[in-house]
Amino acid sequence: MPSIHASNALQPFRVLDLSRVRAGPTCVRILADFGADVIRIEPPKGVDPNEAMFAADRWSGDFQNLNRNKRSLTLNLKKPEGKEILLKLVRDADVVVENWRPNVKNRLGLDYESLAAINPRIILASISGFGQTGPYVDRPGFDQILQGMGGLMSVTGIPGQGPVRAGLAVADSSTGLYAAIGILTALIERQQSGKGQWVHASLLHSQIAMMDFQAARYLNDGDIPIQVGNNHPTSSPMGLFAASDGNFNLGASGEGNWIRFCNVLGKTEWLSEPEFADEKLRVKHRARLNGLIQDVFSTQTVDHWVEQLNNAGVPAGPVYTVPQVFEDPQVKHLGVAKTLSAWEGGERQFITQPVTLTRTPAHLERSAPGWGEHTEEILSDLGYDDQGIRRLYKDGTV
Known part of the structure; x- marks a missing residue:
């Protein structure tokens, strides 16, 4: 056969x-x-x-x-x-x-x-x-x-x-x-x-x-997961932001990424801001933090921010349509x-x-x-x- x-x-x-x-x-x-x-x-x-x-x-x-x-x-x-x-x-x-x-x-x-x-x-x-x-x-x-x-x-x-x-x-x-x-x-x-x-x-x-960590949060901590849109439920700053010509995703969770992120944006004063002193506080005050970040991101293009952030070791990436996915050089590679x-x-x-x-x-x-x-x-x-x-x-x- x-x-x-x-x-x-x-x-x-x-x-x-x-x-x-x-x-x-x-x-x-x-x-x-x-x-x-x-x-x-x-x-x-x-x-x-x-x-x-x-x-x-x-x-x-x-x-x-x-x-x-x-x-x-x-x-x-x-x-x-x-x-x-x-x-x-x-x-x-x-x-x-x-x-x-x-x-x-x-x-x-x-x-x-x-x-x-x-x-x-x-x-x-x-x-x-x-x-x-x-x-x-x-x-x-x-x-x-x-x-x-x-x-x-x-x-x-x-x-x-x-x-x-x-x-x-x-x-x-x-x-x-x-x-x-x-x-x-x-x-x-x-x-x-x-x-x-x-x-x-x-x-x-x-x-x-x-559901993984979402289910585990509820079972072990009694924390009931809810909709948070494009934000991450437990990390900040992490989510979808708008550059001058479109949207991109940012993943600056963790203290190391946070420090590198502030340096890329030229906002080192955020590192001494009491409301942003640790991850939990940055989640608590996410609305204010996201607003400040958005003001900066709107001044440059998606390509600019993705390149600058990745060069500094901060995860970031464009939001592709399906056709754009298959044109990406890494996807082709x-x-x-x-x-x-x-x-x-x-x-x-x-x-x-x-x-x-x-x-x-x-x-x-x-x-x-x-x-x-x-x-x-x-x-x-x-x-x-x-x-x-x-x-x-x-x-x-x-």
């Missing part, structure tokens, strides 16, 4: 990807980019009423970016032979990833215990909105729902304007990352025990984990975007993996597959002849 191996790092492993939308494909994309043989298993066209949401537009940049380096097998798991084919694949697989509602895999007989009975080394990764048990186990969960329930929307936005969703899928993407970490940990542990295990991650838990030929012809651009391994780095080898593009080669490898494959197509199994 001509597997796709984008890297040597995970080349020995085969992953069966039953996931859809974002959290699951994000998880599996990491494994694929580091060389796992990933088989994306999806229903034949017309079987799933929600297919337009997660599979129909194969050419979209989002679908391509989520599903590169994978092969595609169509399989109708509601048909007995469709499930039989999946279980044949499970026998030699290392990982199965799914993000159905928790009761679906039990109904299909694809729960961990059933899979482990066929292959004791299998690792089942289950991604859900709310977890595999508990009072919300049957609830559907989308990213924005969990941004709200995980606290993120309550601390995002300008004070007084009401809750605001983050401009990216924080709950989905972080759950995919946490699930991938769980899978890799389980693969390492399997080297010792020889046994697989069930890995599960939820959008709710992941979103709360991403890091190889953040890569162009590949797509399966229908033409080219697509992809975001590369942000983690670099020096000996076995991730690679982007192929664009996302066409719907069922590899069905015949995968079935042939399982022992089906041409006649058998035609029969499976005819009866809607694949």
Whole structure:
């Protein structure tokens, strides 16, 4: 079988990807980019009423970016032979990833215990909105729902304007990352025990984990985080300021940065100002301090201040639009975007993996597959002849 191996790092492993939308494909994309043989298993066209949401537009940049380096097998798991084919694949697989509602895999007989009975080394990764048990186990969960329930929307936005969703899928993407970490940990542990295990991650838990210091402040100090707009909740001066020609971000937290910052602005008298004597006082008197800083910043351009501050070791940076991001020289140097030929012809651009391994780095080898593009080669490898494959197509199994 001509597997796709984008890297040597995970080349020995085969992953069966039953996931859809974002959290699951994000998880599996990491494994694929580091060389796992990933088989994306999806229903034949017309079987799933929600297919337009997660599979129909194969050419979209989002679908391509989520599903590169994978092969595609169509399989109708509601048909007995469709499930039989999946279980044949499970026998030699290392990982199965799914993000159905928790009761679906039990109904299909694809729960961990059933899979482990066929292959004791299998690792089942289950991604859900709310977890595999508990009072919300049957609830559907989308990213924005969990941004709200995980606290993120309550601390995002300008004070007084009401809750605001983050401009990216924080709950989905972080759950995919946490699930991938769980899978890799389980693969390492399997080297010792020889046994697989069930890995599960939820959008709710992941979103709360991403709250990190905001949640820890509440749990340990009773400090309830609120919206502070573009200011940092516990550091000052730190936030968004306007230069003469646009906005930029400043991060002058900590005493060392504060001293360097005052020197850059030529405002050393601020160092002896009682209201600015330490970080807590600068946060308390932030409105006054920010006003003084803004008066100075408005006299020069973004480029001037970013250069002067960075040269002094004070973090500062422009606020880019998305097109400007990809024109930045450091972004280009890091190889953040890569162009590949797509399966229908033409080219697509992809975001590369942000983690670099020096000996076995991730690679982007192929664009996302066409719907069922590899069905015949995968079935042939399982022992089906041409006649058998035609029969499976005819009866809607694949």
